[in-house]
Amino acid sequence: MANNKRKIKRPKKPLTPKRLFCKVFFIAFPICLILFTGSVYGAFKLLDSAPASKSGVVASQKTEEQLDLLIPGEGIFKSEYYNSKRVNVLLYGTTNEKLADTIMLCSFDPETEKVDVISVPRDTYYEREGFKYGGYLKINSAATEGPMELCKAVHNVLLGIPINYYAMVDYDGVKKIVDSMDGVPVNVPIDMKYTSKKQDLFINLKKGEQVLDGEHAVQFLRFRKGSPGAPGYTDGDMGRVNSQQQFVKNAVKRALGLNLPKVATTAVENVDTTITPRAVLYLADKAAGMSADAVQAFTLPGEARKNGLWFWMRADNSEIERMLRQIYDGTAGTEGGAGSDPAAADSAMEG
DSSP, rough: OOOOOOOOOOOOOOHHHHHHHHHHHHHGGTTTTTSSSGHHHHHHTTTTTTTTTEEEEEEEEGGGGGGSSSSSSSSTTEEEEEOOOEEEEEEEEEEEEEEEEEEEEEEEEEETEEEEEEEETTTTOBBTTBSSSSGGBBBBGGGGOOOOOOOOHHHHHHHSOBBEEEEEHHHHHHHHHHHHTTTTEEOOOEEEEETTTTTTTEEOOOSEEEEOHHHHHHHHOOOOSSSTTTTTTTHHHHHHHHHHHHHHHHHHHTTTTTTTHHHHHHHHHHOOOOOOHHHHHHHHHTTTOTTOOOOOEEEOOEEEEESSEEEEOOOOHHHHHHHHHHHHHHHTTTOOOOOOOOOOSSSOOOO
């Protein structure tokens, strides 16, 4: 006898302001250290007056067509960019010298409720008009000219990818945010020892699993090479990218069990972002069913080469195209994905 019972689809549980915040922050932290929380405070001011969506989130009247766009898409994927509803955010951390020390392009697909994070190594070779030598040929130096200059640089190395927003936090901000979370658990892969008076940087971490407070989390995120006689990552900046991605994933689990409004208050004070409160509400609504496995990490394809200094040289455009095709076609995460191994450098960077 045929089973004629129909499956009843249960409606999504309405999101209270607390659960709404969890969803916003769940998108935020996997995208590394507060992507949308810089606007959450303002978003909550809209909760009493904005209409509720089908998912129960108090959503903005604006649709995805009305989200901001800092830099439009261009190049061979122009039509894919135009037809996609993805929201791309450049997240970066800065040093005291205003150099970008961590660079990630975070792409959220509201239709699949997935996030793809592309790490761009700070040593990526990038030519800028008027800068012809040394560290000025590294992409991280573009940040000294302001956020938009770095947005343009990432847009260019990723073959014209559109950028909707940026979010910037310095390491003092990272320290305060992590402390507001009561630390983040990580597995430190090696003993980390490094001192640089010039950079005002002192790192001293023991190998093993531990919960890092803000000060030690910054040490973990910034470490790349050891002092003379001390170990460093065998794959240079790629080792640090790998550790940063581990930190982000662990921070997600940590954040979900916290008093998130307290963390958001700290983030509001320490994150410089163009993300608007209305955009936060829209994205929170779209991410209502987002799962813990929704984040896929990539690294700009390339290899390390030394030309006076060590640089991360981009691979042939075809490899970058393949990575972007996977992301925009929705096949990211399949076996053998281009750029999906952050430690897959063909040669090691030192110093």
